[in-house]
Amino acid sequence: MRVNESAGPRAAGLRSLSARSAVLSMLLAVHPPQLPVKDLVRLVEPFGVGGSTLRAALSRMVAAGDLWRTDAVYGLSDRLLARQRRQDDAIQPGTRAWHGDWEMVVITATGRGPAERAELRARLTALRLAELREGVWLRPANLDRPLPDELRRVAGTYTARPDEPARALVARLWPLDGWAATARALLAHAAAAPGPAERLTAFAAIVRHLLGDPVLPPALLPPDWPGPALRTAYAEYRREVAAAAGWRDRGET
Numbered sequence: 527m528r529v530n531e532s533a534g535p536r537a538a539g540l541r542s543l544s545a546r547s548a549v550l551s552m553l554l555a556v557h558p559p560q561l562p563v564k565d566l567v568r569l570v571e572p573f574g575v576g577g578s579t580l581r582a583a584l585s586r587m588v589a590a591g592d593l594w595r596t597d598a599v600y601g602l603s604d605r606l607l608a609r610q611r612r613q614d615d616a617i618q619p620g621t622r623a624w625h626g627d628w629e630m631v632v633i634t635a636t637g638r639g640p641a642e643r644a645e646l647r648a649r650l651t652a653l654r655l656a657e658l659r660e661g662v663w664l665r666p667a668n669l670d671r672p673l674p675d676e677l678r679r680v681a682g683t684y685t686a687r688p689d690e691p692a693r694a695l696v697a698r699l700w701p702l703d704g705w706a707a708t709a710r711a712l713l714a715h716a717a718a719a720p721g722p723a724e725r726l727t728a729f730a731a732i733v734r735h736l737l738g739d740p741v742l743p744p745a746l747l748p749p750d751w752p753g754p755a756l757r758t759a760y761a762e763y764r765r766e767v768a769a770a771a772g773w774r775d776r777g778e779t
Contacts, residue, residue, distance in 0.1 A: 543573055543574075543723050543726060543727050544583075545570070545575045545579050545580055545582075545583035546583050546586075546587060546592075547726075547730060548570045548573045548575050548726065549566060549570065549580070549583060549584065549587065549593075549600075550592070550602075550606070551726055551729075551730055551767075552566060552569050552570065552767060552771065553593075553600070553601065553602050553606075554602070554606075554609070554610050554613055554733075555763075555764045555767040555768060556767065556768050556771055557768075558601070559601055559602040559606075559607065559610055560599055560600065560601030560602070561599065561600060561601075561771060562598050562599050562600075563580075563581075563584070563598045563599070563600060564598070565771055565772070566580060566584070566600065567580055569767075569770060569771060572721070572722035572723070573722055573723040573726060574723055584600055587600075588600075591603050591605065592605075592606055593606075612652065612737060613733050613736075613737070616733060616736035616737045616739065616757075617733070617736065617757050617760055617761055617764075618757070618761075619669065619739075619741045620669065620670035620671055621668050621669060621670055621741065621743075622668055622669070622670045623668070624666055624667065624668035624743035624745070626687060626692070627666075627667040627685050627686070627687060628664050628665065628666055628667055628685070628686045628687065628688060629655065629664060629665050629666075629667045629669075629673070629683070629684075629685065629686075630662070630663070630664040630683070630684040630685070630686040631650065631655060631662075631663040631664070631673070631677065631681045631682070631683050631684075632661060632662055632663075632681055632682045632683075632684065633646070633661040633662075633663075633680060633681045634680065634681055634682050635679070635680035635681070638680075646680065649674075649677070650663050652737075653671075653673065653674075654669065654739075654740050654741055656699035656700055656740065657699075658698075658699065664686065664688075664699075665699075665740065665742075666692070666696075666742060666743050666746060667685065668741075668742070668743045669741060692745075692746055693746055696742060696746045699740075700740045700742070702740075702747070702748055702751075703748070705735075705738065705739065705740075706748065706751060706752050708735060709735060709752040709753065709755075709756050710752050712728060712731055712732050712735055712756065713732075713752065713755060713756060713759060715728045715731075716728040716729060716732065716759060716763075725763070729759075729760055729763045732756055732759065732760050732763075733760055735756065736753075736756060736757065736760065739753050739756075741753070
């Protein structure tokens with residue numbers, strides 16, 4: 527799906543704030559992702575979430591498996607720890623020098639149902655691969671990460687050198703202009719946010735948008751690519767949240 531190039535709030539991925547989203551944003555921003563309830567009460571109050579509303583939301587999140595609770599401390603479940611790792615990678619993706627090679631994944635398994643195919647597509651997209659044609663996914667080989675072993679059960683993995691010029695291929699695979707336009711709109715919304723709730727909403731949208739950054743080699747990016755600015759803005763916001771929580775963010779180096 528191509529990114530909507532409109533710069534309005536809806537196109538930028540801004541969503542209304544709920545008690546659940548406020549709690550998750552606080553916990554996803556600290557390392558380790560756990561906070562005493564007294565700190566959560568203090569942190570979400572500026573977002574218009576009262577103590578009784580917060581406690582009801584925490585109970586529902588524990589029952590749903592989003593959080594665990596020990597005494598008066600709440601933390602992210604294993605499932606949401608994986609989400610935090612994806613967000614951390616979105617902010618600080620590991621990269622290496624690019625020398626012209628491309629990663630290529632060719633789906634070889636057959637007989638999969640629609641749900642399995644959709645799950646596989648989501649996994650490949652999360653790995654920042656793009657689909658050239660049905661069953662063939664690729665990207666420049668500049669990410670410092672291995673492909674998961676389980677992927678090899680359903681696909682072959684290769685190193686390739688496409689004949690098509692790299693810039694032209696990138697332009698076909700990723701809607702870079704649309705992504706950049708939305709990124710700049712999000713930066714503007716965050717800078718203009720009048721209060722804590724609006725800032726949280728803006729930065730939650732920013733981290734979602736960063737998950738869709740293809741993290742291409744600099745030589746293949748348009749001029750003034752806003753990815754680094756978006757990462758810097760979110761990293762600064764995360765430090766603010768960690769400081770407000772009185773928490774040393776051990777996820778940063």
